[in-house]
Every structure is written in C-alpha cells, then in structure tokens.
Amino acid sequence: MRYSIYLFACLTLLLSQGCEDRIEVTLDEAPALVTVDAWIAEIPSDWEVKLSASQAYFDSTRVQGLDEAVVTITTSTGNVYDMMPTDDSGTYSVEEDTNSFNEPVGTTYDLEILLNGITYTASTTKFPVPEIDSIQQELRIDDPFADDGIYCNFFANDLPGLGNTYWIKTFKNGEYLDDPVELNIAFDAAFGPGAEVDGLVFIQPVQELNNPVDENFAPIPWEVDEEIRVEIHSISNEAFFFLEVLRDELLNSNNGIFATPAANTPTNIISSDGSAVIGFFNVASVSSFTDTIRPQ
Amino acid sequence: MTTVLRSLVFCICISLLLPLTVGAQAVEKYSLKGYIKDGSSGETLIGATIYISETGDGATSNEYGFYSITLPPGQYTAEYAYLGFNSTVKKIDLSNSVTLDIELSEEATALDEVVITAEPEDENVTKVEMSVNKLDISTIKKMPSLLGEVEIIRSIQLLPGVSTVGEGATGFNVRGGSIDQNLVLLDEAPVYNSSHLFGFFSVFNPDAVKDVKLIKGGIPARYGGRLSSILDVRMKEGNNKQLTVNGGVGLIFSRLSVEAPIVKDKSSFIIAGRRSYIDILAKPFLSDDLGDTGLSFYDLTLKTNYKFSDKDRLFLSGYLGRDRFSFGAAAGFNWGNATSTLRWNHLFSERLFANLTLFYSNYDYQISFGEDAFDRFDWDAKIINYSAKPEFTWFLNPQNLIKFGGQVIVYEFQPGNAVGVSEGISADIGLDNNYAIESGLFIENEQELGSSLSMQYGLRLSHFNYTGAGDAFEIGEAPAGQRRPVIDTTSFGQWESIQTYLNLEPRLALKYQLNGSSSLKASYNRTTQYIQLVSNTTASTPVDIWTPATNNIQPLLADQIALGYFKNFRDNTYEFSSEVYVKKIQNIVDYIDGADLLLNATLEADLLDGENRAYGLELMLKKNKGDFSGWVSYTLARTENRIEGINNDEWYPTRFDQTHNLSITAFYELNDKWSLSGNFAYVTGTPTTFPTSRYEIQGYVVPYNANGTRNNVRIPDYHRLDFGATRKGKEIPGRKWYGEWVFSVYNVYSRRNAFSIFFSPTEGTSGPLVQTQANRLSVVGNFIPSVSYNFKFN
Structure with missing residues (x-):
C-alpha cells in the first residue's frame, strides 16, 4: 500500500511541479494536551518515559517538558519501578543497572503517571520478536527507483501465529533513520492486518525499507565501511496502529491531490478525569543484527 | 415515510x-x-x-x-x-x-x-422532466478547454448543481453526492472510472459521442443503482451515407475516427481512437533516473449496427481504454475500463418498442514492482459485471407513454490479488473475491392530464443478493470511531446467499404549464445504491476499489425532492430555470482514522456509518440564439455528513461542499472565419481539516487537531477564466477536406488556485526545533495556452 502512495506522490509531483508555495493561514486555538512518549525497550537507552505538552502547530520553540509528575511502572511479575526525572526536560528513567527491568515475554506492564492531581494510566504486554538471520548486501545497477550502489535487505521470519506486530528500526553508523518514510512497521510478515502471511519471511516492501531514503523517496545507497544495524521491536497491535496513523499523518503532505483527511493518532493512555491525552505506552522485546558494508 | x-x-x-x-x-x-x-x-x-x-x-x-x-x-x-x-x-x-x-x-x-416551429425549443418548459441538462457535443466542442482537449466531464462541471473537489480530480459531484453516486453510462454500460490521467481528461472520445444527458433529479424509474445522477452518454452509430474521417492533433492526444456505411442504409460503423504522447513530450524534462518512465494513455471506441428489417435492428458497441505508467522494465502501474454492449431493438407492434441490452463492463488496475521473479510484488484488482436489461416502450396513446422492463447485473469483485515474492518465497496477501447479483423491475408512465398538467410516475423494485463464495464476518462493537473486532467468520459456497436487500423506489415528476412560456415542476425520487467506491482521499485514485453492500454494509438510500420554475422569453431566445432541492441519504460510510482501505480483508471493521443531507438552489439563464450565446449558472448549496465518531458526532460539510458556484460560458460567432468562446468559474473554497497543535513522540513532530473537528476551515475561493478561439476552414462544395484550428488559454490570469492546503516541516529544519508551515498545492499554477488542429474528410 505504501508503494502506491509513493507512486502517486511521484506522479503528482510530476504533474504539479512548481505549484506548491508557502502560505499564511490562521489555525483554530486549542488547549495544550499532556503527551506521553513511553516506548520502553530492552535497551537501557530506551528505559525512558517523556512527558510534554502539545503546542500550537506553528510554535517551533522547544517542546515544554512536564517534569513534576510521579511516574511508576508496575509489572505482572510483581516489580514496581519508580521512574525518576533525569533533568527538567520531562524525561523520567530508571537506573541503567536495573537489569531486572527486562521482564520475560508475556509480562504485563502498568504505567501510572500522577500529574497536577490527574492520574494517567496505561497497560501493555511485552511480546516476543524473531531473530534476524542476516542482512543481505547487493549492488544494484540500472534500477529505475534507485541510484547505482549497495542496498541492503534484512532477513527474518515472522513468528508463527496471527497478529504479531513489529517496529523495524534501522541505524546507520549508530544514527536511527528517523525520516517518516523510513518508519517501517509490519503486521505479521506484511504491512497490514488481514493478509495471511503468518510465519513467513518479511515480504518485499517490508524487508527493503531498511535503506535510507532521500526527500523524493528514492533510496540512498550505502557506502563501504558504513555500519548498518537493524532492530526488530515487538509492539502491540494498538501500537502498530498508532505508528501507522502517525506515519500517515507525517507523509500525508506528500500525497497531493490524494491526501486523506487529517486524522489524530489513537492512544492507550487513560486519564482519570476523562480529559484528552496524547501518546502511547509500549514495552518491546528487541532483536538486532549489525553488519558492515563491504565492497560488492 | x-x-x-x-x-x-x-x-x-x-x-x-x-x-x-x-x-x-x-x-x-x-x-x-x-x-x-x-x-x-x-x-x-x-x-x-x-x-x-x-x-x-x-x-x-x-x-x-x-x-x-x-x-x-x-x-x-x-x-x-x-x-x-x-x-x-x-x-x-x-x-x-x-x-x-x-x-x-x-x-x-x-x-x-x-x-419553422417553436416546439422543440421550449421543451425545457413543456417537458415533464426536470433537473436534466443536455449538452450537445457541438456545444462541448466549442468551449475553451484545458490543453485544447474537448472534455465532456469538465464541461458538465459548468452546469448548475455539478461540482468537483478540485482541478484534476476524477469524476464530478452532483447535488452534494459523492462521485460514486453517479451512474456513468456509455451506451448503457457503466463506466467505473471515467478519467484518464487521474481527472484531467475523461474517457469519452468526443468524436464518437452523439449525445450527453445528465439527470440530477426526478430520475425516471428505468434508471437504478446510483443515488445522485445519471450521466447517459450515447455513442454515434456511424455515418450510414458516406465515409467520413474525423481527426485532430492536439498537445496531449491525437485522435482519429472513421465512420462509414457497411451496407448502405442498413449497416454502418464507427471506430475512434485516441492516444496521448505526453510520454514523448515529457522525456526531455525527466531526470536520468526517470528516463525510462513511460506515461501514456489511449482509448478505442467502436460501434456498429445492422438493420435486419424495419422491425429489428442490432447494435454492438465497445470501449477499451488504458492509462499506463512504467518505470523501466521493473515496475509499472496501469488501469482502464473495458465495456461492450449488444443491443437489439425490436418493434412488437406499431406501439410497442422493445430493446434488449446485454453488456459487459470491467474496470481493473495492475501494479507491479521488483527486480526479477525472486523479488517482486504484484497487485491487481477488478470489478467485472455482466448484465441483461430488457426494456419496453409502449406508445399507448398521445397522453400516455409507458415504459417497463427489468435488469439483472451479476458482479464479480476482485478487491485485491496481491503476491509478494522475497528471495523466491512467495506470500499471497490477496483478498477473496466477492460476488453479488443486483436485479430490478420497473414501470413508469408519462401521462398528460389535460392541457396544463402532465406527470411522470413510476416504481422500481430493486433487489440485491450478496453471495459467496467468500467469508462473511460478524463484527462486534467498539467505541465510536475505532476499529471494531471481528467476532466470527462464516464461509459460504459459490452463489450461496449471504445477505439480501429488497427496496421499493417510487419516482414522481409533475409539470404544471402556467402559460405558453412558463411552467412549474416538482419531483420526488427514492434511489438505492448497492455498490460503492471505497475512497478516503481528497481526489479519488485509480486504485480505489468498489465494494458491494454486505451483511455489514447497508445499501445507500436517498430521497430527493426538487421544485422548479421554468420560463422562456423572447421567442425562446432565452431559457431560464430555477430549482431548489433537498436530498437526504442514509447509510453513507466513512472510515476510522488510519483505516486500511486496500488489501484489508476485514475492511468492514474499519467503516463508520452515518447520514448525509444536501440542499440547494440552482439558477440558470441560457441564451440559445444569435451570434452571441451561452449561459450563466449559479448554485447555492450545502452538503453535510453526520457520522458517529467523526467531528464529535456533529454535522460537518463534506470535502466537496461549495457554498457558491458560479459559472459563465459564452460563445460568439465573430464572422465566417472565427468563433470565440470563454468560461469563467467562481467557486467557494472547499472545506478541509487543519491541525491546531503539534506534539513530539519518538523524535517525530506530529500534527494534531485537539478539537477533534473535521473540515473545520475552507481553502481559498477558486476562480478561473479561459478563452478559446476557433479559426474555421472554408467549406467549399466538392472539396472533401475541412480543417479548423482551435486556440485556447486556460487560466488566463494565472491564478494559483488551491487544490488543498497541507502542513509540513520547513525544509532544512529537523529535530525538536523543527519549524512547521502551511503550503498551498495548486494543480494548475500558471496559464496554459494550447493549439490544436481538427480535420474532417468525407
């Protein structure tokens, strides 16, 4: 599905080149909402919860962290972790040597945030991930979609059983490829629910999305000696859906006349007073594979 | 009710x-x-x-x-x-x-x-039908057009009550209805995607078209299957007197049509083809990477007929068109319609005329990517239908014209066949086919009751049978606006009924003649629609699929009432019409935020349902005679949806709601050599959704509408002026060649009309301090001049 959208984007671009310009518009006012960024993974640097306030769309000042909350994570294995503010940026973390924070697959995690008299709660389960078998490097020449050069495909098999969802992250020399186009999520071995591709190797559009891309969606080749690391994070189906909407919103501006109506990301955070809240809580198992680009 | x-x-x-x-x-x-x-x-x-x-x-x-x-x-x-x-x-x-x-x-x-007689000229006043616009193909040909290509769909957008979501968008919207609520018929076969190159050009070759009729209201009972309008396009039968060749060379297409008698006065044919050469023209402008990019479209229209006797006549017509994009040998995307119609006219008696239509229609697209057989992704989808449609016209007496008949349509939906191959391992992520049978019976009468009052009334009984082979899903409950769970799945065998619907659709139109030159008309119709286009993009895309009513998707029902006043003056030189209408639609669908519309077996779980209401005033003043002719059309309208889970469950305007829509079309016969034409359009900006806020998660800065509103603002108003001029050739008796040059300028004053406003990070900024901005997307950003040459040989 994603491919077709790139295709349209290319065509629209072709048809309407030079017809985009910046304009001034007035937006409706809206209250600042509590935003919970709680994507915990089995990597100490991901043992963080960030709390911030949403801001007016055109406000490009640094996001305002909410650093006065009490944040706790309780597991079904009976552990209680107090997440402590690291500074005044709204980031809360546990000590890096708290190894037991990595509970086994199947553990339920409950997040509780107490802020300004309101309690925000969320619950999630840690799901398993498949191992990555290999990263294939290949030299591509005369590909209409890509410059000549080395490109990578990662190989892994979806875990048996319907409804496994993953976030596949690629790092180039340790830097996360964070362009929205590079946001790679999978539902079983494919890119959406309903397809019966259970337990198979990740299908072509998924396994290829670990190459960096430029602003025209064209993949950028890897250079020899660069380091590629691919991580698969297990995510809940709801988290998959959250990331899918997030990605669609960020890419919608490229869709030209085929844009979809603006949508808000869903959330699994519940506030005690029913007030609106933004964000998501997920706890991931992680598998990874690192390789160095070799001459082909 | x-x-x-x-x-x-x-x-x-x-x-x-x-x-x-x-x-x-x-x-x-x-x-x-x-x-x-x-x-x-x-x-x-x-x-x-x-x-x-x-x-x-x-x-x-x-x-x-x-x-x-x-x-x-x-x-x-x-x-x-x-x-x-x-x-x-x-x-x-x-x-x-x-x-x-x-x-x-x-x-x-x-x-x-x-x-000699004024009779036909005042039919807009004297006929019982209302909310009907006919466009003569010769009128359409005279209008200034984009890139000089004569365009049927764009021309009807200049009529009252007809709008579009934006320049270049496929299809058209009639009285607040979405584009899939129009039954577009080419010689009675439905055309599922009426556009080439998205929405810039329509699939109808003007050289092969005889007559175009748009019915927006008071829809007679003989038409069924769509809610909002019927666009009835009839093809020429082919000149049965002599060989005629028509053609044209334009910037986008070249056209050629040949028509001739096969057996004089008994049989004739027309074959008409067009092909674009945008691919050839665009080549120098494409970067090396895109050098292998192919972009072309063509269509071929064919019709022939044979008169067996005064009582029997057979027509065979066909259409084949395709848009093709290719990216080197590895990847491609193409789509197109194919239709064929076989019709048999038979006179049972002097007063009973019968027509049996058999048609086949197919719309499909194909997408493929990949380097070789070991790494590729192939995807296609189709809607195929076969239909038989007997219709009888009984000329009972001058006061009563009765039509009756029926129709059966067998549908095969292939919503997505998709296979991904990675390193030789193939994964089928396709969807099962769906099947359905739609049938209808109708009877209608056009009756004159005295000299002033006439009426057309009828009934249509429609039936829809959603059948196997396939799975039927039972879908559970979820909070409004969220994906619902699939509770149970039941498998059905081929043609085994999963769900049936039966609807009675009354139709009524009345005309009261006030005097020789003016009349009042009123109409009511109920229409039912059993298949719809699944689309949530601003402009519909060629990959949008059609879906039948199922056990979870209810058929669409519309009720429309229209009232009109019609007056001609100065010996029918001027025609004036004014109409008001109110339309209500039940069971419209929308989609949850982030719905997966393609390759989703449980699409039904992502659907939301609700209602639509549309109302408006349409005015039209037309000058038919003289060197100076044309029309002014104005529509004041509103179309709104209310869907649980969207816009806080409140009414909101649809994406194609336009408060004011004014268009002026004028023609001037300057002299024997030159004729001039002009269009002006002014349309209120369409509604769209703007974000209010932004938030940051995992390093992504994401737009958010904290008020949860849909279509809460309008893009700037649209206006545009076009000019056209035709230099006619000399028609010299005995000379077989006739040629004319057509010049046009589209968007004369180079207005950058917004198609949409979108929001994006400012280039060169990233991370937590990313700047965000609003952008205007204009499909046409400049004035577009063009020249084309048309010829005729006979």
Missing part, C-alpha cells in the same frame, strides 16, 4: 390502470411511427419532436430515434423538429397505420436561421 410510500404506490397503481381502461374503450386508432434521423449522416436523433398541428398532440423520439404517436383516423399535419436542424412538415393520411422515417437536415448557419 412508510405511509407516504404506501399512498404513492396506490396512486401509481391507479394511474397505471386508468389509461388501460381508457385505451380499452377507445375507438379504432392508428399509429404514425418511424425513426427520425440526421439527413447528412443517417445518425438517429434522440429527443427530436413530432407535433400534430390539428390536435396539439406531440411525441419525442426515444434513445434510438424511434417515435410513435397514435391518433384517430384522419388527415394530419405533422411537424418534425430538432434543435439545430431544419424542421420538416408532412401531410399524413392516417387511414391505416403509417411508418414514416424522417431525415432532417442540419441548419446551414445553425444559429440565426428562422426556425
């Missing part, structure tokens, strides 16, 4: 019986019947009139050019007329039934000649 329905049914039954009893008591009568044709090409004329001076009775030729009028024995004077043609008067001795085929000749200078 049920009470209203019951009384309507009663009225209709009574009215239908009435003429039958009258007929039984009447003295012996005879019929005058035949075909009315264009004398130069032998093409039958649709909607030509015959008027009997002695009695004041009249009749109109049907879609096949056939007319019949029944009168007591006697001497009559019959006037045959058709707009733009010289009228003919015939003396008829009706001591027996008479068959009289009439050929009318085109007026030499169509616009300033004295017309």
